[in-house]
Amino acid sequence: MSNLVTDVGETVEARPNATAVGFHEREVTYEQLWEQTGRFARALADAGVEPDDRVALYLPNRPQFVMAFFGTLRAGGIVVPMNPQYKSREISHLLADSGAETVVALSDLVPQVTEVQDDTDVHTVVSVAGDADGATQFDAFLADETLPVQDRADDDVAVQPYTSGTTGQPKGVLLTxxxxxxxxxxxxxxxxxxxxxxxxxxxxxxxxxxxxxxxxxxxxxxxxxxxxxxxxxxxxxxxxxxxxxxxxxxxxxxxxxxxxxxxxxxxxxxxxxxxxxxxxxxxxxxxxxxxxxxxxxxxxxxxxxxxxxxxxxxxxxxxxxxxxxxxxxxxxxxxxxxxxxxx
Structure with missing residues (x-):
């Protein structure tokens, strides 16, 4: 087995024109999704993201979450999903603990990120569904070219979600x-x-x-x-x-x-x-x-x-x-x- 994104790539080859994501009367085909993930992956690499680097997704359910999720994995990065209902206090812990250097956030949530940015390693902020001070809009962030899928091993970490369990601060879970x-x-x-x-x-x-x-x-x-x-x-x-x-x-x-x-x-x-x-x-x-x-x-x-x-x-x-x-x-x-x- 390799990078789990290759499984999506196989679907793209088999059903390029089929609908992958439907949202508000807009349908994104598998071929279009694959192109977007590749351009996002290339943009991450251009921004200095290397394999095993963390990319935080601070978004509600939108097509851009899907693109950024698989794009991060395609670049060899590790996704850190964050609850979009969290405020600056909660995300400060997640960002500092994970060491994420890149955050993709809903434009309305970008101020929560910039408020704690100096206390974290975050240097790149990408906004979704609008412009925001201190962030690059998602479509503008995408590179012109795509990045090939980076090789990953079965036991390489893919996602680092946080769970509180029953007590204490949320703890990162390393899922391969x-x-x-x-x-x-x-x-x-x-x-x-x-x-x-x-x-x-x-x-x-x-x-x-x-x-x-x-x-x-x-x-x-x-x-x-x-x-x-x-x-x-x-x-x-x-x-x-x-x-x-x-x-x-x-x-x-x-x-x-x-x-x-x-x-x-x-x-x-x-x-x-x-x-x-x-x-x-x-x-x-x-x-x-x-x-x-x-x-x-x-x-x-x-x-x-x-x-x-x-x-x-x-x-x-x-x-x-x-x-x-x-x-x-x-x-x-x-x-x-x-x-x-x-x-």
């Missing part, structure tokens, strides 16, 4: 190219893989490992199309699913609860959905059953954590028990222990 590739492939197989005609709802935040691996990476590995949403809105989600024929849904319990409590929800047509999954927390049985009865769509539940990139257990269409996290996915071993950690 193999970690992410394995989980993206294995989790997709639970519902017969991502099909070329699949349209994946991209409402889970991409700074979070669930959205990053299971909705974005897995989809682009397999040739489906990814439809990101900037923020959560139940009615807007129902409208997108119906209008664009979304086929695969991933969400957290609160999202499904919002959906079933949206006035007029039952009037929306979700017949295009062939698989829906909930993770991030235990979903109440009544929410699961109400969603299923309202839309005639089976809803499954899985479990994972940031350190495992993330899925370890899941229910699946042919093997499900509501109220449980399901069985280990292929390639994962688990053990039931008592309070003394005895099997």
């Amino acid at each position: 190219h193999h970690n992410l590739t394995f989980d993206a492939r294995a989790s997709a197989e639970l519902h017969d893989g991502i099909r070329p005609n699949d349209r994946m709802l991209g409402v889970l935040p991409l700074f979070h490992i669930y959205g990053m691996t299971i909705t974005m990476i897995a989809t682009l590995f397999e040739g489906g199309s990814y439809w990101p949403m900037v923020q959560w809105d139940a009615e807007a989600t129902l409208e997108l699913v119906e209008s664009e024929g979304i086929t695969v849904l991933h969400g957290v319990p609160a999202m499904y609860n919002d959906i079933i409590n949206t006035p007029g929800a039952e009037a929306y047509d979700l017949s295009s959905v062939r698989f829906a999954n909930s993770g991030g927390a235990s979903i109440p049985i009544e929410v699961l059953e109400t969603f299923q009865s309202t839309f005639d769509v089976d809803l499954f539940e899985g479990y994972g954590l940031t350190e495992t990139a993330p899925v370890t257990h899941a229910n699946r269409p042919d093997d499900s028990r509501p109220g449980s996290i399901g069985k280990p996915i292929p390639g994962v071993e688990s053990m039931v222990v008592d309070d003394a950690l005895n099997e």
